[in-house]
Amino acid sequence: MAISASVSLVMTLAFLLASCGGMGTHRGTPLELTIAHINDHHSHLEALPDQIVRIGGVDTQVELGGFTRLASAFRSYEGRDNVLRLHAGDASTGTLYYTLFKGRADADMMNTICFDAMAVGNHEFDDGDAQLKSFIEQLHTGPCKTPVLSANVHPQRGTPLAPQNAEDYIQPYAIKNIRGIPVGIIGITIKRKTQDSSSPLPSTSFEDETSAAQRTIDQLKARGIRHIVLLTHQGYQADKAMATKLSDVDVIIGGDSHTLLGNFSKQRHLPKSAGPYPTRVANRDGKPVCVGQAWEFSKAMGEMNVSFNAEGDVTSCTGQASLIIGDRFKRKDAAGKWVAVDPATPQKIAAEAATDASLKMLAEDAIASNVLRSYSSQTEKMQKESIGEASQALCLVRTPGESFNASGEVAGCEEANQRAHGSDVTQLVAQSFLRTSLRADLALHNAGGVRIPVPAGAITLGQAFALMPFNNVLIELPVTGEQIIAVLEDAVSSYLDAGRSSGGGHPYAAGLRWHLDMSQPKGRRFSRLETKDRQSGTWASLDPARTYIVATHEFLARGQGGYASFKPIYDSGNYVNTHFLYTQAFVDYVRAHGKVQRPAPADYSHQAVTTQAGVVLH
Template sequence: MNLLSMNKPRLLLCSGIVTLLAACGGGEVTDVLLPKHQDPTFPAVQLTLAHVNDHHSQLDPFPNTELLIGGVPTRVELGGFPRVTSAFGAYKAKDNVIKLHAGDAITGSLYYTLFKGEADAALMNTVCFDAFALGNHEFDDGDTGLKVFLDHLRNGSCKTPVLAANVKPQLGTPLAMTKPNEYIQPYTLKSIKGVKVAIIGIDIKGKTTNSSRPLATTVFEDETIAAQRTIDALKKQGLRHFVLLTHQGYEADKVMAGKLTDVDAIIGGDSHSLLGDFSAHGLTSSGSYPTQMRNKDGQLVCIGQAWEYSKAIGELHLNFNPKGEVKSCSGQASLLIGSTFQRQDSAGNWVAVDQTTRTQLLTQLRTSPLKVTEPDVAATAVLSGFADQVAARKAEVIGSATEALCLVRVPGESTNRSGGVAGCEAANTLARGSDAAQVVAEAFLAGSLAADIAIQNAGGVRIAVPAGPLSMNTAFTLLPFTNVLVELPMTGQQVRDVLEDAVANHLDAGQSSGSHPYAAALRWRLDMSQPRGSRFSQLEVRNRATGVWSAIDPARTYTVATNDFIASGKDGYTTFGTVYATGNYVNNFLLYTQTFVDYVKANASIGRPAAANYSHQSVTTAAGVALP
């Protein structure tokens, strides 16, 4: 018996690709044995993803940043966008590099206040990124403000693709005047040695709609659903390599990795996470670089993020096997520093090191995550055109800080947002939390003649303030947004509800940690291991006239000063929003930055409040750890 014909259909194959018959048409049909199915194969390509995120209009370097080098406190110049340009320029001779920016390019300094994205776009065009993902702060001035920035970006020669697969402006609105993808693309393709790699953009949904000002008609889809839909569609076109360029935070990236099929790498932003081992240099990090996870297929996914404010660059190397899977990944996030160093002399003064020591340090740093990088000359020239206009305003001294005002969002958070600022080495581990947010709340209280208490969200305060002179630039970098001061009448119970709202927003709803509350003339004990409604205890109010503290009265009406952003219910401040929606509030039309400027000028010098005046009197973390 012919074994080939047993229980098998007769097949007639007429193909220009595979011919299994001598002829097609007349004649006897012959049984054939099809070749065994083989999985498709792909070139075993090696790919490098070079990336930054969250530069937030911070274009100048940070002078006198204190780091440990060889165990010795050493001051260096850190970052600055011309160094970012120089770092990316080192890849010009390589043909396997994709240059990425993971969002939040704008808002955060006088460069944005004065130029509304023009300066940022000009500096970004000195790099020519292969893709830029939208961040939540791109929408701080609404869709119209974002269009202004993107017009500046596209007016350059780079034509950088702007990505967000889950953001869909309504046709006829500023970001989609004539067609849906006029400004925002879901993905872009990059060919590396003949192999196409898809870069897919994802913006954070909840935080952008709750914490920025997009049009109500601009749709933000679920991040994971949009990512998988885009991957699936591209896979049907024959693509196999998928990189997500996200702006949703490190923890969300790790969770998303496990929910998706086919994803190879995630380059992220939003959480300002420093990844890698920087312990030898006195900095704490949020995880390893790269962080290795498994996707829904069980295959390796590699995650990278590169801190903030033009301080660092990430370099993620991906090695693919013939199945198109990630075989291995490696890399490093590096801080970009200058080539001059200062150390303390015997009298405690900071002085430049001698030439021998400098040479030794340069040699030592060759294998370090501190990358000595000279600023790019052309980028420096571009920046100087804007810097000259900003200098006079920046230089105006408004007072001084007697000690460092450290920046923290949630007490106990993993990354020290004040890293490199002397006096803030362990700020994120302390119960008091953010000195900077606390002082801003005090400024609000001082700026409102009617307020009993003032509340400020942590995310509205952007930098740690080093000890020393305070300039107008310090104020506008600390408080860069266009928020104004408002006053709302609220019962003591509503005040408690506001605080519970703010913490639940990041603990329960998984939204921005920037919602975490700080207050003036209001203090509490916070236990984040407890359920919502039971986290705040011993809530007390300080009498404005006498300075005496007493328990808050749930039935009494207090006047609360805050910024109009959270007053309107943004950042999870639902109870604020309920009162605000009634129209029962007073708008002072005083820019919240100006309240800080006025506060500093009135006091000449400012420092940390007395311990009894901090809003956080004690803190237990969500893990049940009591902070010192």
């Protein structure tokens, strides 16, 4: 009788395992997994020419990145059955390819790779839910059908992203079988930044990132899936912090913060690496989590190799993030001029590059090149159209004193992030707003609304649209001096008090200047505010009781991006919509001047700055 009961129990367990679709049949099977990944390509489909890397200890100009070489990198994994190909979000917005084609070019290039999953980034919502729907439809044209993932984004049924069901276009997770073993991939989208800095429908809700991640992990674990990869778009620091709060997570592949990870000590022209690749942290259970990110703009890709033991735990993770470079080289001649190397040198340089794990030299993929050519032929003429000239480099900075120098690769901007004045180019953009709005007393712009520095030399229309890639129009708002102070305090608080380092909401202004002390609490950070009379050019103290006309773009006018004090004014309808594209304001400004340069010191909005750490900048 006892034997019969035992047999019955065994048969019952076997039946239950079989009824789970085989999910539990791989218990006790080790796994070697390779994850190849990119993030934040932001419509940067072409290689960047004349970028400086060190090869064999010598500064060398190369073509850096580009989707045609990324396609070659991913194609090198063909024939392997243990590779995940992942994109951690923000395919959209950043170059003319998005301005002109609204995601179609990005989707078609991504389909030359066939990613196993993509996370929804905040910029995927820049033009709303309907545009994201169109992008996903284009991404699903052809055989790839890349799953687009976010477990914490919940579109309302009946809206573009959920015409019938909540998961019509965005799924919370995907399951990929690797050598017969299921691996769960869960998408996570940064909540507050997407709501504040992009344009999702008000009906599209965003769940807390950590809560959604654990809830979905638990769902997959209940299905017998023991290997969990989070594909996130929330930033490197947030990824590390989240890992410590979660159970049963193994790997986090992230984006959003454009973080360079790994050993790039030989590459003195790059931003400083933020940490090792992979970065190892412990989850809530004390077990290892491997965290990776692969910089930005199609310049690099990451390769993470993860070993799991028979119990499903991570035993090791190794790998690297590599710069993707081409095989055409320039070096300085005796006169210090960059010239193409002689015919005998490329082979030597290639051999030296092959010994450097931070570099991956590749030819362009033929299929991807043909797809890109169909789009580039349409943009080439427009991109090259000159609109004027910069007599000196216009450096890009978000927050004065920030550790990362976004302009470090541009001559003349090597220490731009340590200057009290902050961003030259954002300041100039604000001045273009003020010039366009004939009735405005001053203009406000946010740091995150400007995307690239401008090197000295000709400025093209393509650069202008890469500089300001969003579809915003200029708005004129009547705002009291007291409300202006509140807006500025809100803008800085929106990232500083939230513990975020990106500073996309940091304010810049034309016709308005101040002293800023970020070591003070909210409400005491701005002082000595002055406005400049447009007629006389004289400066006078900001009058809290006076009403000023402020020119800004529609996104900020709606109270987004941290500019909450604008929202009641906008919602009341007490504003003028100029219907003037803000990028066009900058184009017209450059064309009108012919040659532009950094503003006069007295015209910078930041006249004095103390950092959050109490460092006084000069």
